[in-house]
Amino acid sequence: MFNTASTxxxxxxxxxSALLLFAAVMGVILFIAGRFGGRKGDRVVAYLYLLPVVxxxxxxxxxxxxxxxxxxxxxxxxxxxxxxxxxxxIFSDPDQLTVLRNTVIWVVLVPFLxxxxxxxxxxxxxxxxxxxxAKTLVxxxxxxxxxxxxxxxxxxxxxxxxxxxxxxxxxxxxxIVWLGGKPIQLLIDSPLNTLLLIVVLIWIQAGFAMxxxxxxxxxxxxxxxxxxxxxxxxxxxxxxxxxxxxxxxTVVVVLTTVGIATLKVFxxxxxxxxxxxxxxxxxxxFYRQTFNADNQGLGAALATLLFLLVIPIVWYNVRQLxxxxxx
Amino acid sequence: MSTVTPVTSTPPLVADKPSAAKxxxxxxxxxxxxxxxxxxxxxxxxxxxGLLVSSFRPERAIKTTGWWTFxxxxxxxxxxxxxxxxxxxxVNLAAFFVNSLIICIPSVLIPLALAALAAYAFAWIExxxxxxxxxxxxxxxxxxxxxxxxxxxxxxxxxxLTGTFWTLWLSHSAFALPLAIYLLHNFxxxxxxxxxxxxxxxxxxxxxxxxxxxxxxxxxALAAFGIFQFLWVWNDLxxxxxxxxxxxxxxxxxLQLANLSGTRGTAWQxxxxxAFVSIIVPVTVFLLLQRYFxxxxxxxxxKG
Numbered sequence: 256m257f258n259t260a261s262t263x264x265x266x267x268x269x270x271x272s273a274l275l276l277f278a279a280v281m282g283v284i285l286f287i288a289g290r291f292g293g294r295k296g297d298r299v300v301a302y303l304y305l306l307p308v309v310x311x312x313x314x315x316x317x318x319x320x321x322x323x324x325x326x327x328x329x330x331x332x333x334x335x336x337x338x339x340x341x342x343x344x345i346f347s348d349p350d351q352l353t354v355l356r357n358t359v360i361w362v363v364l365v366p367f368l369x370x371x372x373x374x375x376x377x378x379x380x381x382x383x384x385x386x387x388x389a390k391t392l393v394x395x396x397x398x399x400x401x402x403x404x405x406x407x408x409x410x411x412x413x414x415x416x417x418x419x420x421x422x423x424x425x426x427x428x429x430x431i432v433w434l435g436g437k438p439i440q441l442l443i444d445s446p447l448n449t450l451l452l453i454v455v456l457i458w459i460q461a462g463f464a465m466x467x468x469x470x471x472x473x474x475x476x477x478x479x480x481x482x483x484x485x486x487x488x489x490x491x492x493x494x495x496x497x498x499x500x501x502x503x504x505t506v507v508v509v510l511t512t513v514g515i516a517t518l519k520v521f522x523x524x525x526x527x528x529x530x531x532x533x534x535x536x537x538x539x540x541f542y543r544q545t546f547n548a549d550n551q552g553l554g555a556a557l558a559t560l561l562f563l564l565v566i567p568i569v570w571y572n573v574r575q576l577x578x579x580x581x582x
Numbered sequence: 583m584s585t586v587t588p589v590t591s592t593p594p595l596v597a598d599k600p601s602a603a604k605x606x607x608x609x610x611x612x613x614x615x616x617x618x619x620x621x622x623x624x625x626x627x628x629x630x631x632g633l634l635v636s637s638f639r640p641e642r643a644i645k646t647t648g649w650w651t652f653x654x655x656x657x658x659x660x661x662x663x664x665x666x667x668x669x670x671x672x673v674n675l676a677a678f679f680v681n682s683l684i685i686c687i688p689s690v691l692i693p694l695a696l697a698a699l700a701a702y703a704f705a706w707i708e709x710x711x712x713x714x715x716x717x718x719x720x721x722x723x724x725x726x727x728x729x730x731x732x733x734x735x736x737x738x739x740x741x742x743l744t745g746t747f748w749t750l751w752l753s754h755s756a757f758a759l760p761l762a763i764y765l766l767h768n769f770x771x772x773x774x775x776x777x778x779x780x781x782x783x784x785x786x787x788x789x790x791x792x793x794x795x796x797x798x799x800x801x802x803a804l805a806a807f808g809i810f811q812f813l814w815v816w817n818d819l820x821x822x823x824x825x826x827x828x829x830x831x832x833x834x835x836x837l838q839l840a841n842l843s844g845t846r847g848t849a850w851q852x853x854x855x856x857a858f859v860s861i862i863v864p865v866t867v868f869l870l871l872q873r874y875f876x877x878x879x880x881x882x883x884x885k886g
Contacts, residue, residue, distance in 0.1 A: 259745045261831050263677075266684045269747060273688055281695060289789040297707050300788045304703035305715070307696050308759055312722060315756025319733035320725050326732070372622070379619040391872070392623045398868035399630070399861045400817030402836045406843055406857040407633045410850060424648050424850075426632055458626065466876055490612075519726055522819040522836075526843050541728050542823070551732065558728040569724045 280307070320562070326555035333551045341556035351540070357449050358536045361456070361520060366513040369457045370506060373464025377472055378498065390469065394462035401459065405526030408455045412441040412527075445533040452534060455523050460516065464509045471505035472498060504579035511572035515565055537561055637662055637854035644850045662855035673842065673852055675835060675859050682816055682834040682863075684747060689754035689815045690808050696755070697762030697807075698800065702792050704763065705770035706778055716767070722760040730757075731824045738825065747832050749825035754815050762807050765878070769803035770796065806878035809871050816864050835860045 256273075260266040284307070288300045330337050345351045373393075380389040396404060413425030417438050423429040428438040442448045475497065483497050521538040528534040530543055537557055545554030636649045640659045647655075666673045703709070704716050730753075738749045773796070781791045819836045826832040839860050842853060868875060 257743060257746060257748060259829070259831050260747065263680050266680065266747070270684050270688060273748070273751060274691065277688070277692055277695075281699075284699075285789050289787060292787050297788070298709045301703040301707040301709040301712070304699040304707075304788075308700040308719075308763065309715075311696070311752075311756045312719065312759055314737070315734065315753060316722050316725055316730055316760075319730035319737075322733035323729045376619065376622055379615050379622070383616070383619070389619060389623050391869070393626045394872075395630070395865065395868070396626070398813060398864045400819070400836050400839075400864070402817075402819050402840045402843070403857045403861045406839065406853050407629045409843065409847070410633050410636065410854070411629050413850075422647055424645065426628065426648065426650070429648050429650070458629070461626075463879065466879060470876075470880055515724075519728070522840070525819070526840050529844060538726075538728060538820075542820070545732060546824075546827075555732065558726065558731075561726045562724075562729050565724050565726060 323555045324559050324562075326551060327559045329552045329555075331550040331552050337552065341552045342560070344553060345556060345560060350535075353533050354535045354537060354540045357534065358518070360446075360449060361453055361536055362514055362517050364450075364453050365456050365460060365517040365520075366510045369460035369513050370464045370468075370509050372457065372461040373466075373509070374468050374502070374506070376461070377465045377469035378494065381469065381472055390462075390465065393465055396459045397462045399459070401455075401520075401522035402526050404455055404459055405523050408451075408458070409442070409527050412451060414438055414440045414442075442528055442534075443532050448528060448532055449534050452523055452527055455527070456517060456520055460513045464513060467509050468502055468505055471502040475501045504575065507575045508572060511568050514568050518561060518564055518568075537564075633854045633857060636850060637858050639851075641851040644854070645848075662851045663859070666852055666855045666859060673838070673856065675838060675856055677830070678833060678835040678838040679859065681832055682836070682860075685750045685754070685822075685832070685834050686812055686815045688747075688751045689758070690811045692751065692755040693758035693762050693811065694804060694808055697759055697766050698797075698804065699792070700759075700763050701766035701770055702788070702796060704767050706791075707788065719760050719763050723764065725760075727757060727820060731821070735824060744825070745829055745832065750821065750832065750834075753821055753825060754811075754818070757821075758811050758814075762811070765807055766800070766803055769800065773799055802874065802877065805871070805874040809867060809875045810878035812867060813864050813875070 256269060256276075260269045284303050288303045291297075291299045326333060327341055328336055328338060330340075345355065376389075376393055380386050383389070399407070410424075411426050412428075413423075414428055415421050415423050415425075415438060423432055423438055425441075427441060432438060439447070441451055479497060479501075480493075483493055488496070519538045520536055521542065524530050524534055524536055524539045525542070530536075530539045535543065537560060541554050541557040541561065544550045544557060632649045635652050636644050638658050638660070639649065639652060640657055640661065643652075643657055666675045668674070700719075704712065704719075734753055735744075738744050743749050743752075777795055778791060781795050786794070816834070817836060818834070819840055822834050822837045823840075826834070826837065830838075839853075839856050842849070842856055846852060
């Protein structure tokens, strides 16, 4: 049951026995909980309900997280304590500085562009006849894995040398040729390649931004809109003084959520360039240092850095939410 | 619990359209706005569409001409799909497809059940340490997976679970819990307290209240999170790479597609068909259950 299953029937059997085992554990918990009644028993029931969760979180998140932070102060093999040296490397090594620079570009561009595009699109299609269809088109990339998205866009960016009868098979280079230019090695030329990878995540995240913002736009009370209308405002004034202020708290949530997702971007970079040609980002570099370069300490430091970078974004988000609640 | 701000109270997605809004719309909508919307919609669809068309073209055609020439010179073949499924092509996607399903089902059901119980305790039972514990679970949402992977891998090595589905089931379940508990808790708090009180006065314990009162009301929230988690697990690459990267036995389809893209980056006949095989399930689930998925999203997420 705890061995590697290699044939399909074995795999299905293993899955079913795992689910049965889980059901049995749940059954025991519920059975014991069922025997406790009254206000005093409440306490026992609550702890029983929380027991599996606390165990799983302690072993699966809390301990590993603390352990990684601890490991980030050790050398490549994880043996010798070296203080903040790994962090020093991240902020001084030229390769690592490229990684940091790229991560900053990602985190600045993706949330703002994805949110802007999502907001504009949500307003454009709002209450139109094709609204739900139009939204599905933009939302669909959310359901596609970043690996598949990487493949889709790698094909868009495909390059064929500019010689004789060779035809372009990537649409982007074909458009460049149609416009009279020469085909470009889009995924190799830095820093253009990083920008083109960023396009992929914007393509994915704009749908998320649009969906959340669209719900927020629809929540604006009609009488406010109608009052503004009676005052004779035009479309731009409506956007500036009604729509934008109304959805502003939601914009903050979307920006920060997309920002956090961007910070952890890994699949796209790995699938499209493998982090080569100066396109690596922190999450990709974490993987590369840990598994390919065998530098556990540096890998742990990069993971910890990721954690540290998430905190201010979340903190800002929570603060903004509380402020808008208080209003 | 003052830092916890329920985002679930976001208003319904589709508001009814009063006539005032319609007249407003008439004045706002200009042909330029429609044109811009169409351009964006088309731009967003073209990349996927191009690869979809390519997946049905013969290998030679894909590699020598652009997919847009398909419309002037259409040749259709299913060879690409045959070779990604066939064993002889060395791609063998069918096996990885099965793996993805095997990984997903427990990775959705287990955290869903555990989180429902925990959320119930947080929402409706008074016990010492409740607030601090809930805050801790809430805060765990922001832990990036990267921070946990290596120590978890060491644990799995120590208990000899490496190379089995257990690594993926357990880690995906653990990673899902903070968000799941938070979402379900918010949802449960919206159920009127009177219902629970009435059941208690009738002598019902917390077990029967959970099953008879909560679960039926909770179905939409469970569906929302279930779909969310399903898409997340199916589309995951990082966790799979770390825990199932060693062998093919437990690797999901995303991993095989990523490997294919790395080792045979120009084999577009395989990549195009492979990509579509890998996205067909999540896209179908998404299109059928979009309403629930959107609800899950609106409930707020900082997961990852």
